Amino acid sequence: MGPVTEHEITVRALFEPSGYPESLVEKLRQAGVPEGAMEIRSPLPLHETGLVRPAPLPLHRIAIIAGLVGLVLGVVVAGGTAILYPIMTGGKPIVAPPVVGIISFETMMLMAIVTTFVTMLIRLRSERRDAVERDPRIDDGLIEVVLSLPSNSVQLQLVQTLLKQAGALEIRHHHATSSIPPGVELDRRTTAGMLVVAWLLCGVPACSRDMQDQSSYQSQEAPRIHSPKGSVPRDSRLLRKSLTTQEELDEGARLFRINCSHCHGRDGTGNGPVVAYLKEQPADLRDPYVQGLSEAALYDTVTYGLAVEGRDVMPAFQGELSAEERHSVVTYVKSLSQP
Amino acid sequence: MSSINRDLLAPLQSATPAYFLLLIVLGAIVALGAGAWYYQVDTGIGQTNLHPPIFWGVYIASFIFWVGASHSGTFISGVLRLSKAEWRRPVTRIAELMTFISLMIATLFVFFHLGRVWRWYYLMPYPNQRELWPNFRSPLMWDAIAVFTYATASTIYLYLPLIPDFALLRERIGGWRKPLYRVLSLGWTGTQNQWQVLETALRIITPLIVMVMVSVHSIVGWDFGVSLVPAWHSTIFAPYFVVGAVHSGVGLVAIGLYVLRKIYRLERYIESEHFDKIGKLLVVTTLVLAYLYFAELLTIWYAKSPDHMWVVDALLIGPFAVPFWFMAICIYFIPLATLTNPAFRRWPLGVMLVGVFINIGMYIERVLILVPPLTYPRLPFNWGSYFPSWVEMTIIVGSLALAVLLYALAVKFVPVISIWEEKEGLVHGTRHGT
Numbered sequence: 001m002g003p004v005t006e007h008e009i010t011v012r013a014l015f016e017p018s019g020y021p022e023s024l025v026e027k028l029r030q031a032g033v034p035e036g037a038m039e040i041r042s043p044l045p046l047h048e049t050g051l052v053r054p055a056p057l058p059l060h061r062i063a064i065i066a067g068l069v070g071l072v073l074g075v076v077v078a079g080g081t082a083i084l085y086p087i088m089t090g091g092k093p094i095v096a097p098p099v100v101g102i103i104s105f106e107t108m109m110l111m112a113i114v115t116t117f118v119t120m121l122i123r124l125r126s127e128r129r130d131a132v133e134r135d136p137r138i139d140d141g142l143i144e145v146v147l148s149l150p151s152n153s154v155q156l157q158l159v160q161t162l163l164k165q166a167g168a169l170e171i172r173h174h175h176a177t178s179s180i181p182p183g184v185e186l187d188r189r190t191t192a193g194m195l196v197v198a199w200l201l202c203g204v205p206a207c208s209r210d211m212q213d214q215s216s217y218q219s220q221e222a223p224r225i226h227s228p229k230g231s232v233p234r235d236s237r238l239l240r241k242s243l244t245t246q247e248e249l250d251e252g253a254r255l256f257r258i259n260c261s262h263c264h265g266r267d268g269t270g271n272g273p274v275v276a277y278l279k280e281q282p283a284d285l286r287d288p289y290v291q292g293l294s295e296a297a298l299y300d301t302v303t304y305g306l307a308v309e310g311r312d313v314m315p316a317f318q319g320e321l322s323a324e325e326r327h328s329v330v331t332y333v334k335s336l337s338q339p
Numbered sequence: 340m341s342s343i344n345r346d347l348l349a350p351l352q353s354a355t356p357a358y359f360l361l362l363i364v365l366g367a368i369v370a371l372g373a374g375a376w377y378y379q380v381d382t383g384i385g386q387t388n389l390h391p392p393i394f395w396g397v398y399i400a401s402f403i404f405w406v407g408a409s410h411s412g413t414f415i416s417g418v419l420r421l422s423k424a425e426w427r428r429p430v431t432r433i434a435e436l437m438t439f440i441s442l443m444i445a446t447l448f449v450f451f452h453l454g455r456v457w458r459w460y461y462l463m464p465y466p467n468q469r470e471l472w473p474n475f476r477s478p479l480m481w482d483a484i485a486v487f488t489y490a491t492a493s494t495i496y497l498y499l500p501l502i503p504d505f506a507l508l509r510e511r512i513g514g515w516r517k518p519l520y521r522v523l524s525l526g527w528t529g530t531q532n533q534w535q536v537l538e539t540a541l542r543i544i545t546p547l548i549v550m551v552m553v554s555v556h557s558i559v560g561w562d563f564g565v566s567l568v569p570a571w572h573s574t575i576f577a578p579y580f581v582v583g584a585v586h587s588g589v590g591l592v593a594i595g596l597y598v599l600r601k602i603y604r605l606e607r608y609i610e611s612e613h614f615d616k617i618g619k620l621l622v623v624t625t626l627v628l629a630y631l632y633f634a635e636l637l638t639i640w641y642a643k644s645p646d647h648m649w650v651v652d653a654l655l656i657g658p659f660a661v662p663f664w665f666m667a668i669c670i671y672f673i674p675l676a677t678l679t680n681p682a683f684r685r686w687p688l689g690v691m692l693v694g695v696f697i698n699i700g701m702y703i704e705r706v707l708i709l710v711p712p713l714t715y716p717r718l719p720f721n722w723g724s725y726f727p728s729w730v731e732m733t734i735i736v737g738s739l740a741l742a743v744l745l746y747a748l749a750v751k752f753v754p755v756i757s758i759w760e761e762k763e764g765l766v767h768g769t770r771h772g773t
Contacts, residue, residue, distance in 0.1 A: 017766075043503075044763040045534040059539045078475050095475040102481050102558065109551045110488040113544055117495045120540040124502070124525045124533055134528045136510045140341040141762075187522045 011147045011159060013168035014137060017042075024145070024166045031158050039146040043139050057123055063116045070111025074104025142169070245331075252332025255325055259317065268336045280313040291337040298330045343761055347754045348511055350603045354751065365744040372737010375730045376451060384454045386730040393713045393725040398452040400705040401735055403559055404587065405445035405742075406486065407580070407701065411588030412438025413493060413552040420545050426616055428764045429608040432757045433595045435497040437588075440745045442490045444738050449483075451734055478562045489555045492548045499541055502527050503759045516752070556581040563708065570639065570650040570712040579631045586624040586670065587701035593617050593694035595746075597687050599755050608756055611685040618684030621693065625674040632671075649715040658724075659711050662703050669700025 028038060040046070082095040138144055145163070149156055163171055257266065263278065265271040268285035275282060283290055290298075303326055305316035317326060379386045389396050412435040419427035450456050461471050462483065473480050505524035509517065527533060560580035563571035593614065600609040639647045654663045673696045677683045684690060710725050727735075 039530045039532075041529040042531075042534070043529060044759050044766060045538055046531065057536060057539070059536070059543060063543045081472065081475055089476065099475060099481065102554075103475060103484055105554060106481075106484045106488045106551075109547055109554075110491060113488075113492045113495060113547055113551075116540050116543050117499070120499075120536050121525065123536045124527065134506070134510065138529060139344060139507045139510065187518055190518060191522050 008148045008150060009156065010174040011149060011156070011163070011171065012135070012174070013145045013163045013166075013171045014135065015143045015145065015166070015168055017141055017143050024162065027162050027166075028147070028159065031162060032155060033147060033149065033159065037148045041134065041138055041144040041146065043141060043143075046143075057119075059116060059119060062119050063112045066115030067108045067112035070108040071104050073111070074107035075100055077107075078103040248328050248331050249335055251325070252328035252330070252335075255321065255329050256332050259320065260329070263314070268333070278313070279311070280308055282314070285333050286336050291334070295330055295334060298333055299326055302326045302329055343758060343765065344507070344511070346605070346607065347756050347758050347761065348508075350750055350755065351508070351512060351752070358747070361747060362744065365740045365747065368740035369737050369744055372734050372740065375733035375737065379451075379730050379734070380456060386728060388725055388728040388731065390723070390725075392716045392721055393710060393723050395709050395713060396725055397706060397727045397731050397735060398448050400702070400709050401738065402445050402448035402452070403580075403705045403708075404702050405441045405448065406559055407556060407584030407587050407705070408591050408698075409438045409441035409445065409489070409493065409588065410552055410556065410581075410584040411441070411592045412436070413496070413548055414585045414588055415592055417496070417545050417549040417552065420541070421549065425764060425767070426613055428760045429605070429756045430592065430596065430613060430617075431500070431760070432753070433599060433755050434588075434592045435493070435500075436746065436749050436753070436755070437591055437595060438493045439497045440742055440749070441591075442486070442493060443745070444742045446486070446490065447738060447741075478558065478565050481558045482562055485551070485555045485558045489551050492544070492551050496544055496548050499537065499544065500757050500760060501753060502537065503529065504754055504757060507758060508754075553581055556584045563712075568712050569644075569646040569715070569717065571708075573635055573638075575631055575635045575638075579628070579635065582624060582628045582631060583701060583704065586621070586628050587698050589617060589620050589624060590694035590697035590701070593621070593690050594698070597691035597694075599750070600687065603755070605756065608761065611687055614687045614690040615681070615684040618678040618690050618693075621674050621690075621697070622678050625671055625678075629671050629675075646715070646717045649719075650711050653711050653715060654707065659707060663707060666700045666703040666707060669696040670704060673697075 025038065025040075029035070078095050078100040079097075082093040082100070085094050087094050135142070135144055145168075147159060149159065160171060256264075256268075261272055262274050263270075263272045263282040264285055265282075270282040270284040272282065285291075293301075301314070302321070303316065303318045305312060306314040317329075321329065387396060387398070412431075415434040416427065416431035416438075420431065450459060453459055462473065473483075475481075502524060505520050506527035506529065509520040509524050512520065557577035557580065560576035560578075564573055564576035566572060596609050596613060596617070600606060636651065639651050653659050674693050677689060677693055714723055714725065716722065
């Protein structure tokens, strides 16, 4: 039932559960009372026939659709992880199909149950008729028939006789007002307030900074576990061969722009944007001294970085760049001599 | 019907001094537990006696125990609602409340076990600046998802049949609770439409939650089963955990029924027949559990694989023999010796005591599943031993007190017996039995 309007009158009749005749609703219908204007309130579900026809709500279908959505969600999140990280672990994908099954089963159930519940809530709320308080005697076993009729109709007379005939214990009229009973507005505000507070509380853990403050691994930091000085990864030489000189140069230039140019400058002359903040002037890589160094020496510099008087002035790249990437950069640095 | 209202609302309307005394005592124990937890957080997880190779101890055992206990509500109420057993009516709410509270306690144990608890939200799958993504390979992750689903679903499942009762309370109970009831009853007036929607929702959710229940403890079983640890790596773990959970859950319901009936004089609603039915259920769960246990031990013992046998020997005749046989007496022998006797089953106090034994036994069982296999890893140089520290024990006692405290508070807030369902039973004229 929608909200009651000014021109309506509400008729409420109480019945003993045994005295309530099932034919009453049928008779009221014949008297021209529309389906939406009748309401029966009872302390427990009534399953007899001849009652007001409940407005249909495809709750089953909604539950099934929500379940399917949840299923897809689970498959996407869990299965998607396996697709993003195609790493075989223990002879199976990182998130194996049975696991995707388990996870999507749970998300399916979760979505189905929660959606059913939420749909039900919305339905219950839409039922609410704020203006008419519920008669407490209903909970002691009586059944109430509530009708909303146009206030000056002849129907009213007819309906009352029908109700009396059916054995109503008490018939009352209300000139319906659409005013909301006092407590309700307050309740809404309390609920909203509680939700806001709960939401804010969720943010509290974020105030702690201990994860940021801990000694975590920084980017460009040298690996804490070092491979012995001078050692070269076994697979790098093979990989290096697969690049043509031009490809290697391009790759080297790209890596140089990312990793070196902020210090050494885009052209390698040592005029990068951060130079002003450095204690040591970066080398001009086109300088004959630098160009005179062997490829192995440059590789060594890039791998382990440089320290002047015990202080690091250039970072080590062995954690940042793979062996063949370092080779590419070195090739690029070598090429800087021919302007 | 007005007598049903009167009887079932009575517990909400008055409180004896003894009740407040109980609250104070429980509150004090809870405070002790909270203090121990504070101490543990402050000084570090090293306050527990957890250490390699025994990295799971009584916290995880308690987690399993409480998740298991939560199967009380779903099993009793869900399965009985599905099978339309009339005798469920006075039992369901008591059991569902237990589910709800046990799950809260179980969740707490996850947090007790975390090293830096204040970082717990990194466990959740949301994009963050540290690029952490949940590890779906780990059964613990499946577990987290399943327990979350289960907790949400069982809260809804507790709430649904409560809506009409909240509407009743809204009218009958004043004071500070009234506005709460008004919000919680969602404008329920009891129209045909509302009843219809509620019943449909219950009909849809009941079978779903029973399936979720089975999946939850299966996954807890797989936490162990999918590992390679000797005596965990077993196909039987999932069903075995589910049945064990139902076993202790039903035992808990027996305790709850007895205590509430005694205190609030609900003899007219909770009859000895209900204890009879619960007793029969317990016989079934005892037999199934014993069967699964036997099947598991037989398989291991017959194979005589040394790494497995270290664990089994330790249980049967070794250092764990005393708790093991005590457990066997509590969860197998006592229920079988008593509950198979029809006269005994109609004796509420007796059934309640069996429930107590079962739950003590099941708790020990959870510890015995965890600790012995971890104590004997495959390389003997690495063997260890474990006994909980005082911090762990205080937290465990505190959380048990918290569970009871929450229950005691809940009793003052919701009717322990579903009022409208009881009325429905009255109208159907077939209140008890079939």
